[in-house]
Amino acid sequence: MTTCGEFLVKQLEAWGVDTVFGIPGVHTVELYRGLPGSSIRHITPRHEQGAGFMADGYARVTGKPGVCFIITGPGMTNILTAMGQAYADSIPMLVISSVNERSRLAHSNGYLHELPNQRAMTAGVTAFSHTLMSVEELPAVLARAFAVFDSERPRPVHIELPLDIITAPADHMQVLPRVQLARPAPARSPLHEAAAKLAKAQKPLLLLGGGCVEAQAEARALATALDAPTALTINAKGLLQPSHPLLIGSNQSLIPVRELALEADVVLAIGTELGETDYDVVFDGNFKIGGELIRIDIDPQQLMRNFAPSIAIQADARTAMRALLELLPARESDTQSPGAQRAAKVRAQLAEDFGGWAHYRTLFDKILEVLPEARFVGDSTQTVYSGNHLVELDGGRRWFNASTGYGTLGYGLPAAIGAKLGDPSRPVISLMGDGGLQFTLTELASAVEAKVGIVVLLWNNYGYGEIKRYMERRDITPLGVDIYTPDFLAIAKGFGCAAERARDHDHLQELLRNAPSDRPLIVEVMEAAPFAP
Known part of the structure; x- marks a missing residue:
């Protein structure tokens, strides 16, 4: 008999999962039944928080979701901090946990590892959390999780399997191919409006965040096309090479960059929250934008947080950058351009600081x-x-x-x-x-x-x-x-x-x-x- 736990491993393997981080426990051993015969490598941390952090680091360098197998109760409470870090930084993480049998859920009878509601605890650190109530649900729930990772703002997803579901027969289930969703493309009208404003800008500024991490070539080309000094958040470091004449680093909390933001007539912010710990690490509230703000983000709600834009474009960062580059006149990198001179002035001031x-x-x-x-x-x-x-x-x-x-x-x-x-x-x-x-x-x-x-x-x-x-x-x-x-x-x-x-x-x-x-x-x-x- 193929159990649900074994089928889960086969489905993950078919969808490209090659590493799982977890600590086996009496409530998860049936998840491990299928691992030895698979190509998936299992890593055993010494604490579930470590499992979550390992999955986070793995996801950041591969772009693939970090996957964890976690036990009921203490395993879930232990990993919540790591899920919170991944949630804050938009990191794809799949946390698969056990939970007590369906007939024992929410009774508070003192069963091993029992919590009143595991899913409620994860609500603030996940894109969604789901309790599997039948074996047949599994492929669809996994597909929802990978849809979050592939086409939305990536964040942790939690799926919990009751103990009686993990061991339930799954012989009738077939491993499904992965359907990879396209990320959202920008709407034509606001994109053209943004391109027109950027083309006319005399003192543009480009702010790139971690949402642009897969768009390195596009980021470098866009900075050059706009002739815009470019600031990177911590998670966007490296998008512009150190020698790029428009790079002003990750110093948005310092006066020279803040002055640049105030004098800019058009600011283009892509894939960034414009959040405190990248733009106001001195916590004085003095990062301000003087001109028009154009924002591009895959998350429509984030477009309206922190700084309200004059133009808001919901789109994947790389897709939007490519579309913008088609609308902007080509320009060669020039160390003597107006934007490069503005960036060089800021870099000189920062060097003194x-x-x-x-x-x-x-x-x-x-x-x-x-x-x-x-x-x-x-x-x-x-x-x-x-x-x-x-x-x-x-x-x-x-x-x-x-x-x-x-x-x-x-x-x-x-x-x-x-x-x-x-x-x-x-x-x-x-x-x-x-x-x-x-x-x-x-x-x-x-x-x-x-x-x-x-x-x-x-x-x-x-x-x-x-x-x-x-x-x-x-x-x-x-x-x-x-x-x-x-x-x-x-x-x-x-x-x-x-x-x-x-x-x-x-x-x-x-x-x-x-x-x-x-x-x-x-x-x-x-x-x-x-x-x-």
């Missing part, structure tokens, strides 16, 4: 000398905060972290593991602080077990340094921020990792060159004794 950050700039320069193709996956820590402003990379999906949006700690290590599993060909560096690393430190064991060779650059300041400074600036006596810090190197070695404290930049580069390919390398950098520039 970052004069005191030379040690961070040197740190990243030294890393990229050894690992020029590295992907950086970060937590909330000083190297991430500084890198958000300083680091520019050639290519998207190479810089992402949890310092924006939902802003959870503990993300950087498991997400880096997922990223490396999604793309083993590229070096992955996890940027972690000593506080954040302690949230998910046990996932080092998962990486060793899965033979994942990542580098964890551990910035150690013996506590929650940024929060401590925040308290001190507000005349609050620091409390709860000077935490006990363990010997990370000893712990990492106990997990089977390579681990060493970097003495200087030369030593750091030596460690990076010799990083093992089959297990993590933890490189500790002490904030109290930073490297000399």
Whole structure:
């Protein structure tokens, strides 16, 4: 007999799922019956939150949904934080969980792992959540999930299978081919209106967000066609190469870029929420748009949030960019164009603002000398905060972290593991602080077990340094921020990792060159004794 759980594995495999993150439990073992005979690789994290973060990192580098198998009750409560991070950053994630038998749902009789309503808990962190009440529902519900991933604003989807459904016969079910939906194209009238305004603009500004991550070539061509200085959100880093004359980085919270936004006569924002943690990380409410705002987004509701546009276009970012490029006059890249000169002026002003950050700039320069193709996956820590402003990379999906949006700690290590599993060909560096690393430190064991060779650059300041400074600036006596810090190197070695404290930049580069390919390398950098520039 083929059970529903076995059929589920076959259907996922047929639709391109190659990796599942999960921790088996008595309520999910029947989901595992079909895995050994499939091509799907199973990764066992040490906590369901780690499973969700791994799935998130995997999804960000592959563009495919990260898939998790999660047990009833505590498994679901544990993964909610990771789902919240994925929801905030529009990451496709498929969370498949068990739930008690249909006859036992919502009785509160104290059954194992029982919750009054799992779906209610996931309501705020999913595109939708569904309880499977018959085997025959499964293909249609999966198709709905993949429709979200393929053609809408991608976000987590939760499907729960009652225990009696997981084991129900599915011999009569046939594996269906995947129907891939097209993403929405822009309406003709507002697109032509937008193109006309942009063609006449004297001081245009282009704002690109994570929704543009699949449109690298189009983004570069559009910036050039508009001759528009271009700011990128954190999740859009790399869309314009570092040498692009119109790039002004990810510095929308700083005065030079804010002045540019005020003086722009037309601002085109594509695939960006225009949200606080990309445009107002100083939290003073002073990012303002002076001219007309044109917004393009796949989510119609997002078009009306934060900043109201004069023209709103619901469309996939890449499709809309291609359509706009057909309506705009072609232009060659020119370092002396008006837009390039405006961008160069802003970059010069920013360089002065970052004069005191030379040690961070040197740190990243030294890393990229050894690992020029590295992907950086970060937590909330000083190297991430500084890198958000300083680091520019050639290519998207190479810089992402949890310092924006939902802003959870503990993300950087498991997400880096997922990223490396999604793309083993590229070096992955996890940027972690000593506080954040302690949230998910046990996932080092998962990486060793899965033979994942990542580098964890551990910035150690013996506590929650940024929060401590925040308290001190507000005349609050620091409390709860000077935490006990363990010997990370000893712990990492106990997990089977390579681990060493970097003495200087030369030593750091030596460690990076010799990083093992089959297990993590933890490189500790002490904030109290930073490297000399």
